Amino acid sequence: MSTQAAGASFVRSELLPDRPPPANLVGIFPLLRERLFSNWLNIALTLMSLAIIVLVVPPLVRFLFIDAVWTGTSRDACVSSSGACWPFIQAKIGQFIYGFYPAELYWRPNLVFIAGALLVLPLLIPAAPLKKLNAILFLGVYPFFAFVILNGGNLDLRRFLIGRFVRLDGLPLVGEVAGLKLVFWLDFLLSGTALLAVAIIASAIIGASARAVAKTLLLVLGCIALALLAVDFDFGLQPVGTRSWGGLLVTLVVAITGIVASLPLGILLALGRRSEMPIVRFASVVFIEFWRGVPLVTVLFFATYMLPFFLPAGVNFDGLLRALIGVTLFSAAYMAEVIRGGLQAIPKGQYEGAASLGLGYWQTMNRIVLPQALVIVIPGIVNSFIALFKDTTLVLIVSIFDLLGQLRAAFSDPNWSSPTTLFTGFAFAGIVYFIFCAGMSRYALYLERRAAHGSR
Amino acid sequence: MAAEFAVEMHKVNKWFGHFHVLKDIDLMVLRGERIVVCGPSGSGKSTMIRCINRLETFQKGRVIVNRIELADDLKRIDEVRRDVGMVFQHFNLFPHLTVLENCTLAPIWVRNMPKRAAEEAAMHFLNRVRIPEQANKYPGQLSGGQQQRVAIARALCMNPKVMLFDEPTSALDPETVKEVLDTMIMLANDGMTMIVVTHEMGFARQVANRVVFMDAGQIIEVNEPKEFFAHPRHERTRLFLSQILK
Ligand SMILES: Nc1ncnc2c1ncn2[C@@H]1O[C@H](COP(=O)(O)OP(=O)(O)OP(=O)(O)O)[C@@H](O)[C@H]1O
Ligand SMILES: [Mg+2]
Numbered sequence: 001m002s003t004q005a006a007g008a009s010f011v012r013s014e015l016l017p018d019r020p021p022p023a024n025l026v027g028i029f030p031l032l033r034e035r036l037f038s039n040w041l042n043i044a045l046t047l048m049s050l051a052i053i054v055l056v057v058p059p060l061v062r063f064l065f066i067d068a069v070w071t072g073t074s075r076d077a078c079v080s081s082s083g084a085c086w087p088f089i090q091a092k093i094g095q096f097i098y099g100f101y102p103a104e105l106y107w108r109p110n111l112v113f114i115a116g117a118l119l120v121l122p123l124l125i126p127a128a129p130l131k132k133l134n135a136i137l138f139l140g141v142y143p144f145f146a147f148v149i150l151n152g153g154n155l156d157l158r159r160f161l162i163g164r165f166v167r168l169d170g171l172p173l174v175g176e177v178a179g180l181k182l183v184f185w186l187d188f189l190l191s192g193t194a195l196l197a198v199a200i201i202a203s204a205i206i207g208a209s210a211r212a213v214a215k216t217l218l219l220v221l222g223c224i225a226l227a228l229l230a231v232d233f234d235f236g237l238q239p240v241g242t243r244s245w246g247g248l249l250v251t252l253v254v255a256i257t258g259i260v261a262s263l264p265l266g267i268l269l270a271l272g273r274r275s276e277m278p279i280v281r282f283a284s285v286v287f288i289e290f291w292r293g294v295p296l297v298t299v300l301f302f303a304t305y306m307l308p309f310f311l312p313a314g315v316n317f318d319g320l321l322r323a324l325i326g327v328t329l330f331s332a333a334y335m336a337e338v339i340r341g342g343l344q345a346i347p348k349g350q351y352e353g354a355a356s357l358g359l360g361y362w363q364t365m366n367r368i369v370l371p372q373a374l375v376i377v378i379p380g381i382v383n384s385f386i387a388l389f390k391d392t393t394l395v396l397i398v399s400i401f402d403l404l405g406q407l408r409a410a411f412s413d414p415n416w417s418s419p420t421t422l423f424t425g426f427a428f429a430g431i432v433y434f435i436f437c438a439g440m441s442r443y444a445l446y447l448e449r450r451a452a453h454g455s456r
Numbered sequence: 457m458a459a460e461f462a463v464e465m466h467k468v469n470k471w472f473g474h475f476h477v478l479k480d481i482d483l484m485v486l487r488g489e490r491i492v493v494c495g496p497s498g499s500g501k502s503t504m505i506r507c508i509n510r511l512e513t514f515q516k517g518r519v520i521v522n523r524i525e526l527a528d529d530l531k532r533i534d535e536v537r538r539d540v541g542m543v544f545q546h547f548n549l550f551p552h553l554t555v556l557e558n559c560t561l562a563p564i565w566v567r568n569m570p571k572r573a574a575e576e577a578a579m580h581f582l583n584r585v586r587i588p589e590q591a592n593k594y595p596g597q598l599s600g601g602q603q604q605r606v607a608i609a610r611a612l613c614m615n616p617k618v619m620l621f622d623e624p625t626s627a628l629d630p631e632t633v634k635e636v637l638d639t640m641i642m643l644a645n646d647g648m649t650m651i652v653v654t655h656e657m658g659f660a661r662q663v664a665n666r667v668v669f670m671d672a673g674q675i676i677e678v679n680e681p682k683e684f685f686a687h688p689r690h691e692r693t694r695l696f697l698s699q700i701l702k
Pocket of ligand 1: 504
């Protein structure tokens with residue numbers, strides 16, 4: 001070694017700095033070559049994709065931005081242009097968001113939107129505190145709040161249970177306080193007491209704890225009373241019937257109600273279908289297969305136009321409510337099947353581990369099985385949510401005008417008829433739907449990653 | 457006098473369809489007694505001990521656990537299970553919960569223990585099985601031997617009167633078998649009533665009061681370990697021992 005060094009004409013006295021790897025391994029070009037052009041199939045796919053991008057993107061950009069008209073007050077601004085007619089959206093935006101809701105009362109839906117966002121966002125952020133309170137507020141209080149604010153409340157309830165069979169109106173107690181018909185509340189008190197008596201007697205017969213039963217029933221009746229009080233009380237709000245609701249407001253009401261209600265229902269149905277009790281299992285299977293077997297359009301049509309024939313005269317509940325129930329039950333059936341897939345993936349050992357510790361059926365489901373099963377089927381659940389969100393637009397056929405319905409209505413306005421109105425409108429609707437659906441999809445992805453992180 | 461027995465099995469018979477898995481099983485286990493059950497694969501060992509906490513039903517006979525007899529109505533089934541801990545071959549830990557949560561779940565929800573007290577008790581038992589430092593990990597992050605020790609701690613957190621073990625070491629690497637066996641020996645020294653299905657004959661020699669040999673759904677032979685290994689009475693027992701002890 002030393003002889004070699006001595007004989008050499010040059011000896012490096014310090015280390016060479018690290019050299020970068022050869023140019024063909026780093027940077028964007030090798031990456032591209034690796035990913036896009038590594039073999040003939042990849043090259044063909046890359047070229048095809050490029051062709052599609054070239055064909056689609058520039059015209060789209062031209063239509064949406066470059067050739068688009070941005071200002072104007074009527075069709076005159078757009079009639080000679082080949083780009084999007086944004087003034088049309090501007091002029092109709094109120095209608096798209098609120099439907100026929102009176103413009104001077106827009107603050108009411110706005111209040112509902114803001115309250116909803118304030119309750120949903122912390123619910124979606126795992127680190128946010130007070131999840132339980134938050135969930136109770138969103139699931140238990142918010143629906144009634146939203147209903148009262150949007151609809152105006154003061155429902156003028158007259159009969160609860162007993163009042164349907166016995167005429168209570170004749171009693172001296174027929175006054176009205178703050179929009180509350182006292183007859184109704186008398187009826188409620190009597191019915192509640194009767195129910196309580198029946199429950200206590202029944203629990204004495206079957207040997208259950210009367211105290212526990214009475215306590216539960218009182219709690220349930222109390223909650224019902226509060227809810228009824230909220231919708232019956234006269235807050236002095238001008239009533240706005242659901243017929244006047246529309247646009248994005250209706251889309252969100254239908255979609256969120258459907259999503260929030262169909263998940264627990266779907267869970268119950270999925271559990272029912274795997275139950276060991278034959279009656280429960282049979283009922284669940286019949287329910288699920290029935291709703292999966294009929295198209296949503298049929299369900300909505302039936303609920304709106306046929307149901308009144310079957311209901312006793314005078315019983316008539318709101319059209320939007322009927323559509324809501326139809327949509328919810330329909331998507332609950334699909335949800336049930338998605339969740340059943342998750343339940344089937346839970347190994348028998350988990351049930352046995354839980355059973356060996358003395359956990360009961362509901363404890364096992366709530367603490368052990370469902371938390372694991374639901375995480376497995378997050379993609380399927382979100383798929384159902386997205387499908388439901390887009391299916392809400394079918395309420396159009398029963399004359400409820402959601403976002404798309406309002407859009408179609410706006411097209412017929414001669415003041416805005418131009419060659420591009422139609423395309424502009426649909427582009428706008430597409431963007432709105434995309435924001436919501438992509439949002440759900442991304443959030444689900446985030447949840448999945450988080451769950452995977454937690455348990456591995 | 458019946459109070460002396462932790463588990464009584466009287467003429468228990470079970471069928472899977474037409475297949476007669478358990479035939480007239482009679483077994484009386486005293487409080488504090490340690491029973492090792494062995495026998496060839498498929499002989500019904502698992503099925504037998506699973507009848508004790510009713511993970512399996514049976515068609516004929518009686519099983520009495522801690523003086524509770526479950527008749528056809530299974531109302532008290534959870535009452536029995538609360539007092540009978542079970543350790544499985546494949547651990548059956550809950551993968552979505554941390555080790556600590558695995559241990560506190562049942563005390564909190566079944567025994568209505570306050571969370572703090574349940575956590576303290578859980579840490580006590582995790583200390584006893586010598587893995588307190590893993591309390592906040594998930595089961596999937598632990599080795600097999602560690603998982604099985606968590607499973608033992610989880611069962612102990614319910615303060616069971618009887619512990620059932622179904623081949624607790626047969627899914628483990630040979631090196632980790634010992635740590636689990638040591639934990640079980642410690643339990644035995646504490647006086648726990650244990651019924652252990654295992655092929656670890658060293659364990660049987662060391663801690664068992666009696667060894668039960670099963671074949672084809674029957675109890676063939678029951679004896680003290682010394683006698684059992686030195687002078688097996690039945691031909692089938694001899695054959696089994698010669699195979700397993702090589
Ligand atoms: N759910 C079941 N349905 C039908 N047959 C079953 C069922 N479970 C077990 N068996 C049968 O009952 C017999 C006894 O099973 P068991 O699991 O009790 O055996 P084992 O003694 O524990 O065997 P191993 O040592 O392999 O665990 C076996 O022949 C098995 O095939
Ligand atoms: Mg077995």
